Amino acid sequence: MTPPESSDRRQRWTPRPRPAWVSRINEEGRVFDSRSVVPLDEASLLDHAVRNTGLEDFGEDDWREPFGILLRSIDEEADLNLMGRLTTRSDLLVHLEGRLQIIDWYKRHPEVEDEEIREPVFVTGLPRSGTTIMQEILGADPRSRTVRMWEAKYPCPPPRPEDPRPDSRVARADALATMQDRVTPEWAGMHKVGGDLPVECIEFTYASFLSDAFSASFQVPSYSSYVAAADPTPAFQWHRRVLKLLQSSWPTERWLLKGPTHIPYLPSLFDTYPDAKIVLMLRDPVKALASVVDVCGTLFWMRCDDPFSGDSYGHFLNADPVVANLERMIDWMETGTIPKDRIQPVRYLDFFADPEAELRALYDGLDIPLTPDALAAMQAYIAGKPKGKFGEHDYGTGEREIISADREKYRNFQEHFGVADEI
Secondary structure, eight states, X not given: OOOOTTOHHHHHOOOOOOOHXXXXXHHHHTTSOHHHHSOOOHHHHHHHHHHHHTOOXXXXXXXXXXXXXXXXXXXXXXXXXXXHHHHHHHHHHHHHHHHHHHHHHHHHOGXXXXXXXXXXXXXXXXXXXXXXXHHHHHHTSTTEEOOBHHHHHOOSSOOOTTSOSSOHHHHXXXXXXTHHHHHSGGGGGTOOOOTTSBOOGGGXXXXXXXXXXXXXXXXXXXXXXXXXXXXOHHHHHHHHHHHHHHHHHSOOSEEEEEOGGGGGGHHHHHXXXXXXXXXXXXXXXHHHHHHHHHHHHHHHHTTBSOTTSSOTTHHHHSHHHHHHHHHHHHHHXXXXXXXXXXXXXXXXXXXXXXXXXXXXXXXXXXXXXXXXXXXXXXXXXHHHOOTTTTOOOOOOOOOHHHHXXXXXXXXXXXXXXXXXXXX
16 A cells, blocks of 8 residues: 655655664564464464463453454554564553453452542643653652553552562563564664553553554554544543552552543543543644654564555644644634643643743643642653653654645644744
8 A cells, every 4th residue: 555645754764774683583584474373363362362361251342343453454454574473462462461351350349440530631742742751750740640561561450559569560561662672772762661661541552452552553554544433432441441440459649641642532531531631742743743754664664574555543644634633623622622721731842941830830720739849859850851861863854845835734733822843
């Protein structure tokens, strides 16, 4: 499938050389029938998840249709190399086994359903707009709790404050998560991952199998189109189920969550969490889009040899659908479809020009008391994490003609929120 002509940055994207050991694995993988050796069919995956856990109940059936579409799309469109098949099978088993364990935990502990998630704070915005660093900064406030990678991958049994530290699941999750750095070393400079680091909401909604995360992992344009048109309610219901589970053994004053992919689904987010509060990160969308293309190209390159062979994740990679999402968000805010007073815009450049003033304004807008201890902790985090600590993300922003064309498309969004040009 040839990407549309508007995807100029994707057509010009060039992958970095792979480590020699990864290239060698993929070369050997071409010698044998990797589909038979590393099967990704439904029967094999479900059978192994059941055998590995000793559990059989996957819960409601709303996950089965997207799961089947995902597997067909992977089989017909993803063109995975051997390394890609190995990591994909491993990931899918983790998601399926996690689902089995969560359903089982709820059956054995029905009181978990009575947990209430009150006024969760979501950091969102375009991908690569500063959502990660903002979650990390706000997460330094000791009153906030984020979901960590190990909790997302292995939430059962839910951790308790009195449990031994570190939990043995941290190292296990870290080894899996950092495999991305070993397969594509440049990834470490794009997005730092680790077993005990905060994660996006998509990391614990994988098991709903209705997630844009799969579209960003490999070329599955059919699945990507399905997700874009589907009702996202089951994914948000699973999201809430995981939070209730984690909260049941470790009460928290405030959940701090993050997900750039929430932007197209904000009405459903508020349907699930009517008292949610949103930190909306704002950054030059032309710069952000160029970075997203590089990030997604790298993610695809981890698993296949033709990263942009299709239009997977296209509604976050192409200017026209991204603009449509942003314009729709503005309309939702102005018409009352989503509560405008619960959305606090934060301009990236303004924030880092004067973090203290911006933090005070943000907490005031969210109607959350800002204690001296919380402010000091967040300021210390900012001071202790200089830009590029984990390596610089070096990417091209495209030719002048591309930048100018995209700039005009984003003009209304930038003027509405007062977002400055960065390139």
